Amino acid sequence: MPPDPVLAEPEAVAEQVFVALADPSRRAILAELASAGPATATDLAARLPITRQAIAKHLALLAEAGLVTAEPGERRRVRYRLRSAPMQVAQQFLAALARDWDGPLSALQDHLDRSTG
Amino acid sequence: MAFPDRIERTIEVAHPPGQVWAALTTAEGLGTWFGNEATVDLRPGGPARMTWANGSTVEMRVERVEEPTVFSFTWPIYGLPEDDPRRTYVEFTLEPAGTGTRLTVVESGFAQLPEDAYRKAYDGNTDGWALELAELVDYLDAA
Numbered sequence: 001m002p003p004d005p006v007l008a009e010p011e012a013v014a015e016q017v018f019v020a021l022a023d024p025s026r027r028a029i030l031a032e033l034a035s036a037g038p039a040t041a042t043d044l045a046a047r048l049p050i051t052r053q054a055i056a057k058h059l060a061l062l063a064e065a066g067l068v069t070a071e072p073g074e075r076r077r078v079r080y081r082l083r084s085a086p087m088q089v090a091q092q093f094l095a096a097l098a099r100d101w102d103g104p105l106s107a108l109q110d111h112l113d114r115s116t117g
Numbered sequence: 118m119a120f121p122d123r124i125e126r127t128i129e130v131a132h133p134p135g136q137v138w139a140a141l142t143t144a145e146g147l148g149t150w151f152g153n154e155a156t157v158d159l160r161p162g163g164p165a166r167m168t169w170a171n172g173s174t175v176e177m178r179v180e181r182v183e184e185p186t187v188f189s190f191t192w193p194i195y196g197l198p199e200d201d202p203r204r205t206y207v208e209f210t211l212e213p214a215g216t217g218t219r220l221t222v223v224e225s226g227f228a229q230l231p232e233d234a235y236r237k238a239y240d241g242n243t244d245g246w247a248l249e250l251a252e253l254v255d256y257l258d259a260a
Contacts, residue, residue: 010228011120088197095196096121096227099205104151105128105222111150112132112140 010089016065017090025050026058030082033068038081040073122228127221134211137218138185141209165190178204186211194227203229 020026028048033039036047041059045052059080062068066086073079130137140146148155152167158179159165165177181189189208197203205226212219 014120088201091197092194092203092227092229093120095194096124098196099124099224099227101124101126101222101224105126105220107150108137108140108220109128109130111146112130112136115136115140 010092013066013086014090014093017067017086020062020065020067023058025054026062029055029058029062030067033080033082038071038073038079040077040079042077044080120228123223123225124227125221125223127219129214129217129219131217133216134185134213134218137211137220138188141188141211142182142184180206181208191226 020030025048028050029044032044032047039047041052041055044050044055044059048055050058059068059070063070063080067083068080069083070078071081140150142157142159144155144157146155147157147165147167152175153170155165155167157163157165159182161180161182163179165179166174167177168174175192177190177192179188179190181187187208187210189206191204191206193199194201194203194205203226205224207222207224210221210223212221
C-alpha cells in the first residue's frame, strides 16, 4: 500500500529535523539562532567553537532542509533566521511517542481494584 | 507509515462496565487515577479539566457520552506549545467481557497539521517580516 501522501510529507519533514539535530554543531547553530535571533555565518563563527567554513556548510544543509532561511542583512551580508515550522511538525511526531497511556491505564486498574477491594 | 497518527491500547479489567464508566467519567474517578483533581461537565461539548499536584492542568472538551459504552473527549497535544490550536481525540470504548470489561482507548490526530503549518513547512521562500506581521495581525484578530 503506498503511503498516504498527506502523512508521508510530515514524516519527510520530521526526518530532516532529526537529521539536522543529530549533529552537535548543527544543534549549536540552531540553538544560537533560537536564543539570540538571526545571525550571519561570521557572527556564528565568532560565538561558537566552530570554524567559519564548517558553519557555512552546516547552514547550507539547514537551509536545504528548510530549518533556516537566508535573508539579506546589513551591508549585503546574508543573515540566517530559524524557521520553526519544521520543528512543529517534528514535535507532533515526538508527541505521539511521548504520550503515555500505559501508565494511566495501569493506574486505572489499580484504582478499580482498590475501590472494590 | 512511521509517523503515528493514532495510539491504541486495550486492557481487560475485572470490574463491570458500570464501574469502569464511573472511573472514566466522574470528577471523583478522573481526579483519583488520572489527575489529582478533576471537574467534568458530562455532556457533549461540556468542559472538563484535570489538574496535577505539580501545577499542570489539562482542559478537555467532552465529545461522546454513551453510557456505559463510549466516552470521548478532545484535549491539547502533549508536547506542543500551550497556544497550539491542534487537539487529539481520545475515545474510550467499554465492552462487557465475562464479569469484567474490555476497555479500549484510542487517541488519534497526532499527524494533523493546520494549513499554515503546511505552508510554512514546505514553502521555502523567504517570508521575513511580512509573514511575522501578518501572524501578529492574525493573533490579535483571534484574541
